[in-house]
Amino acid sequence: MITHPVLQRLVGAGIRLGLERVEAFLHELGDPHLAVPVVHVAGTNGKGSTCAFLESALVAGGKRVGVFTSPHLQHVNERIRIQGRPIDDATLSALLEEVVSRARVWATDALPHLGVEEQPLTYFEAMTAAAFLHLSRCDLDVAVIEVGLGGRLDATNVVSASVSAITSVGLDHCDKLGPDHASVAAEKAGILRRDVPAVIGPLSREALAVVRSMAGERGTPLWVAGAQFRTGGSADTFSWEDDELRLAELSSGLPGHHQVENAGVAIAALRLLGRQHPSLAVSEAALRHGLAHAMNPGRCEWLSSNLLVDGAHNVEGARRLADYLRGLPRSARRTLLLGMGCDKNPRSVAAALSGEVDRVLTTSCRHPRAHTPGGLAEVLVGLDVPVMPAGPVESALPLARDGGGLVVVAGSLYLAGAIRDLVGAT
Numbered sequence: 001m002i003t004h005p006v007l008q009r010l011v012g013a014g015i016r017l018g019l020e021r022v023e024a025f026l027h028e029l030g031d032p033h034l035a036v037p038v039v040h041v042a043g044t045n046g047k048g049s050t051c052a053f054l055e056s057a058l059v060a061g062g063k064r065v066g067v068f069t070s071p072h073l074q075h076v077n078e079r080i081r082i083q084g085r086p087i088d089d090a091t092l093s094a095l096l097e098e099v100v101s102r103a104r105v106w107a108t109d110a111l112p113h114l115g116v117e118e119q120p121l122t123y124f125e126a127m128t129a130a131a132f133l134h135l136s137r138c139d140l141d142v143a144v145i146e147v148g149l150g151g152r153l154d155a156t157n158v159v160s161a162s163v164s165a166i167t168s169v170g171l172d173h174c175d176k177l178g179p180d181h182a183s184v185a186a187e188k189a190g191i192l193r194r195d196v197p198a199v200i201g202p203l204s205r206e207a208l209a210v211v212r213s214m215a216g217e218r219g220t221p222l223w224v225a226g227a228q229f230r231t232g233g234s235a236d237t238f239s240w241e242d243d244e245l246r247l248a249e250l251s252s253g254l255p256g257h258h259q260v261e262n263a264g265v266a267i268a269a270l271r272l273l274g275r276q277h278p279s280l281a282v283s284e285a286a287l288r289h290g291l292a293h294a295m296n297p298g299r300c301e302w303l304s305s306n307l308l309v310d311g312a313h314n315v316e317g318a319r320r321l322a323d324y325l326r327g328l329p330r331s332a333r334r335t336l337l338l339g340m341g342c343d344k345n346p347r348s349v350a351a352a353l354s355g356e357v358d359r360v361l362t363t364s365c366r367h368p369r370a371h372t373p374g375g376l377a378e379v380l381v382g383l384d385v386p387v388m389p390a391g392p393v394e395s396a397l398p399l400a401r402d403g404g405g406l407v408v409v410a411g412s413l414y415l416a417g418a419i420r421d422l423v424g425a426t
Contacts, residue, residue: 006096007076010123022125022155028106029129032136036066037277038159039269042147042188043167045317046201046262049254049296050167053266054144056253057290059083061282066138068131068156069146070124073298073417080131082138095130103129124148128155142273142280150177152190162276164191164198164220165269167262169207170316172344185210194219197276199268201225202261223268231264235327240267247284253294255302257327258320263291298416300324303423306406311413313344318352321410325356333405336360337396337419338376340411341369346379349411350387357408360387363396365418393418 026033039054041047051069058065065083072078077086087095099121107120121129128148135143142162147154151166169185177187185207192198192215200211202225215222223229229242238260239248247267252259267287274281282290298311300321312321325334336357340346350360360383362376371379373389373396380387390396397419400407409419420426 006100007123007126010100010121010126016122016125018153019155019158021121022128023158025103025106025121025125025129026132026158029102029133030136032132033159035132035136036140037142037162037273037280039142039144039163039165039273040147040156040159040161040191041144041165041167041269042151042154042191043165043201044170044172044184044188044314045320046167046258046265047146047165049259049262049294049299050165050266050269051144051146052254052294052296053252053263053291054269055081055084056294057266057270057282057287058142058144058280060290060293061286063141063280063282064139066135066140066143067145068128068135068143070127070148071413073413074420076127079127080134082134082140087134091134092130095134096126099126099129099133122155125155142277147188147191150184150187150190152187154191157191161191161193161196163269163272164193164196165201165265166191166198166203166211167201167265168316169203169211170314172314181207182210186214189214192218192220195221197221197223197272199223199225199229199265199272201265223272225261225264225268229264229268229271231260231267233260235260238263240264242268242271245271247287250288251292253292254296255300256320256324258323259300263294266291297420297425298413301416303420303425306404307401307409307419307423308406309409309416309419311416312349312410313340313412315345315348315352318349318410321408322353322356325353325408328406333358333403335400335405335407337363337390337393337400337407337409338411339363339365339373339393339409339415340371340376341367341414342371343369344411346371346376346411347383350380350383353408353410354383354385357385358405359385361390361396361400362387363390363393363415365393365412365415367412367414370412370414394422397422
């Protein structure tokens with residue numbers, strides 16, 4: 001299903017960060033979030049790809065794996081997966097109805113203490129509760145859970161993780177997470193727990209200092225990229241090593257050198273998971289197969305030989321996409337088809353990509369927080385390549401493709417999903 005009436009009614013509840021409500025409600029449901037071992041993954045960029053690597057390797061290793069990620073590209077079912085397959089419409093519908101009906105009863109008693117408003121749960125809290133309920137009923141070996149926003153106050157941060165991971169720290173959602181890398185790092189590090197090992201991807205010095213400090217206060221053992229483990233090589237073939245193991249000639253199913261870093265975080269997390277739960281250890285053969293066959297649609301995804309979509313929506317993601325484009329042959333015109341939310345910084349994203357494209361067409365998809373194409377073009381006045389508003393995505397994509405050349409779609413995962421719909425990708 002694309003969405004569900006229950007979820008549509010909850011959109012108006014907005015974002016309410018905090019754990020007390022969702023933890024109390026999950027307790028009412030029997031604590032389904034505590035049913036199976038969890039790998040909990042946070043990060044400004046790369047967390048979805050890291051989850052994809054983890055899922056693929058664990059499934060290849062014969063484990064029964066559940067995953068909860070966000071957002072979705074085309075169908076809300078994508079957020080909840082078992083063995084790589086999205087939850088079916090009927091099961092998801094029944095889960096959502098169960099969650100909201102039980103939430104209404106629960107809220108009657110919880111209201112005075114928790115300050116629950118007209119809608120007891122937000123959209124994301126309802127999806128999180130539905131996901132945990134479903135995962136608890138599927139006889140899983142392990143669950144991979146992606147943080148939705150930040151970490152410290154994210155609804156997923158009620159889990160009792162076996163391993164945590166922070167893939168990256170960048171400037172995104174600054175209105176909620178803080179204005180600088182140190183503030184954002186503190187929010188991400190809110191998922192750290194005493195005696196629960198955590199894998200830390202490549203961070204700035206400022207962000208890493210915050211994470212190390214909070215880990216020290218909480219008694220969290222850290223595995224830090226470049227220290228406890230090292231990843232090197234290119235997107236085509238790379239290596240990974242720690243003090244006990246070296247893996248050479250690895251390959252990634254996800255394109256781009258930045259995915260090597262995400263794969264490195266995933267390998268480290270799998271190593272630690274196997275130490276925590278020996279039954280969840282994966283063989284080298286399963287690991288290699290899982291990395292090579294990982295899939296994460298909407299991230300440097302080629303929908304045809306001249307149509308590339310990427311969900312880059314902040315400056316760090318745009319720089320990684322620019323690095324990928326820099327490595328491609330450039331013999332024909334390149335068009336950036338850009339659509340972004342009003343809560344983002346489009347000028348920094350466009351500036352990071354402008355050196356790798358010849359023109360920018362602005363567009364929008366059917367998302368309530370999307371910039372209008374005209375408004376987005378106004379923000380980009382003075383960019384060092386031509387900028388033109390191209391209307392909604394349904395008309396903008398044919399315009400961008402007219403005349404040939406490479407079309408690069410970026411700025412939003414929702415836009416990536418809309419493009420996938422238009423070209424019939426599943």
